[in-house]
Amino acid sequence: MSTVSFAEIINKRKLGLEHTPEELQYLVSGSVSGQLADYQISAWLMATYFNNLSKKNTAELTAFMRDSGETIAYPENLLVVDKHSTGGVGDKCTLITAPIVAACGGHIGSLAGRGLGHTGGTLDKLESIPGFKVFISKEEIVKNVASSGLCIAGQTKNICPADKKLYALRDVTSTVDSISLICASIMSKKLAEGIKALVLDVKFGSGAFMKTIEEARELAQWLKEIGELNGLKVQALITDMSQPLGRYAGNALEIKECVEILQGRAFVENDIDFYSDTRELSLQLAAHLIYLSQIAPSVEEAYKLAHEKLQNGEAYSKYLDMCHNQGATKNTKLPEAEFKQTIKAPQSGYITEINTEALGYACVDLKAGRAQSGDLIDPANGIEWHFKKNQPVKAGDTLFTLYSNDSQLLLPAEDKLLKALTFSDSPGTNYKLIEGFLT
């Protein structure tokens, strides 16, 4: 296919027409081989922003993207599952869900990503554990999942090169926010994992990419259909990210939270268990995965089993297995920040709105997150919050504790955090962690 005929493919997208599979295959192979010029790809991407691909075309694109690189192949008798979150602030559920699933007899093999912008990434969190290796071979991933029931690793270099290429172009051409392209990007990588079932945590609210429930539901529906058209079993949870999850955002701090939850502990301040939402969401995700793993006859039964394995320490034991498998140094402490600073409430009232995205960007200011891929982060840095939405606070109450090895980073983060809060005289609308399910 020549330059001229790819212009015709761009034109079809511009007019909102259906592509043939061959056209999408050429887009993918031409992107990876470099045969297709970046300027033509990016024109197609922008046209796709305005005229989404059909679900059929999106599923085809997804499959070609999966097949653009290597894929993981598990033994046929291993029903491997995974979860995927669309990203949030303080979202560390994978690190609790995966050990629970393994403790229940399931097999979870997750290729996770790094944090970028306001959202954190599972790989960064794991790398705050001294010695923990996230980049291991395909063979090791398969071995760990088969032997211990869980493995969370970084994508190998050759997974979905088409996605890497297209994402890099989308990033600089303002074409990230296309539902077809989002679905193809997410699902191609999940399909390359060799899994048979997937549970999605699609978030909405101020800390999520999708700001409204409707957008989140639409994305969940798309992701589910694109997965299913490619032979994957998919269920989705629609969850509220209008406040950060749990107690901490920041890599080592989030690991600390996970370990304490896996150890069966709570963290109570002002009669609120700050671990309850992380714990509950992790259990719900685990329940759906266990159900899809055909270990329990219903999600409800699966939830009971998950709860039991979390309470009796078997999940924690699986977490330790994973750390051991991936080289974590035994009995070493997580990194801790040298400087701490509290932020007090400037007034009394109910915190009815939290700009959770701004909270994520305060983590970036603290070098607990990245503005751009490649930025260095400090695993010890992060934020602890001491309130939940609609809780009454008094002027002078501690709202946040900032953690940093560089005291100069504290002030800009503090300013951003106070601006992120809305104080009202009465509580706002009720917060509901899990808004719905797509099963």
Added chain:
Amino acid sequence: MSTVSFAEIINKRKLGLEHTPEELQYLVSGSVSGQLADYQISAWLMATYFNNLSKKNTAELTAFMRDSGETIAYPENLLVVDKHSTGGVGDKCTLITAPIVAACGGHIGSLAGRGLGHTGGTLDKLESIPGFKVFISKEEIVKNVASSGLCIAGQTKNICPADKKLYALRDVTSTVDSISLICASIMSKKLAEGIKALVLDVKFGSGAFMKTIEEARELAQWLKEIGELNGLKVQALITDMSQPLGRYAGNALEIKECVEILQGRAFVENDIDFYSDTRELSLQLAAHLIYLSQIAPSVEEAYKLAHEKLQNGEAYSKYLDMCHNQGATKNTKLPEAEFKQTIKAPQSGYITEINTEALGYACVDLKAGRAQSGDLIDPANGIEWHFKKNQPVKAGDTLFTLYSNDSQLLLPAEDKLLKALTFSDSPGTNYKLIEGFLT
């Protein structure tokens, strides 16, 4: 401005927001310097297809594009004008209009283009005159216009490099048909000519880029406003290109038609003067140009003057001056094709519809036109038609004469031409050459 911040400019276009002049200037200067990546430019172009620039932004973009290269500067006291046609089949009016304007005491300095696709180009027509040089220096253009009142030349290499760059990208990214980008492309080049007034011939119908009157009117209105926002006086004619203009399409053949019209001759077959539409449109265009040149107090008076100068041979004399100024060999014959072939009507009836674009592509088949820029053409080749819309024809009547130096090119053109005609039992809607004016 960095890659990241141009992504924000793309995003503004994507959302349909107003650009600052600085953003557009960066687009233009970054395109020409190569500082801006093609993949970012093409994403912006596609976003502009979906979200047109405002007229204000289009005018700003146009000015920055004009200023991206060299411009022609005439002496302040010279009121130089030009015409521009949006392109058609058999449209050779510039070659008659310009001599008329010069004969009336006006000054017309035109930078013309080559033919591409179904439309012909003035430069190709002039180059069929033995010895005629279309590429001359800025200084020669100014000298010719000042001394003889007319010059038609090719764009110098350094005129509007931003347009060259953007057009090349538009061509391969299916973003040619954006009204903002069309206007900026046309008007930046016209503004670079250093003219003070412009008359547009905006065509609609089967042989034009704009298929409907409404589209043509919209484009004319845009072009007029973009010109006026940049200090140019602009008038427009909306003209019908649902049949080819005059008698011939093909470079030397069209020159022959022009010369005969300038010599005051007609060409009558079946009681129809096949030169009448070319002559009338050329006179109308000339009348508007003469009026804008402040030579006549009204377009009507200007038309009378134009008609007089055409009839008395002064316009022809100006044509000969131009040929002489630009190196044409004296008393040399135009090239003539070795092979001729007539095409007969396969049935009787009224020809109510002509796919004029297909007729233009038959010229491409005959190598009288180009499929792609850079293609070689034969100046002698072309098509003569022996009917006008709604004229009754009998089976066996001659419809076309094909001219070619390569007999092998005749058959494919013949097939295309017969398919381009619709025969009916009764005449169709009336044909009106000039549908309206924007003054």
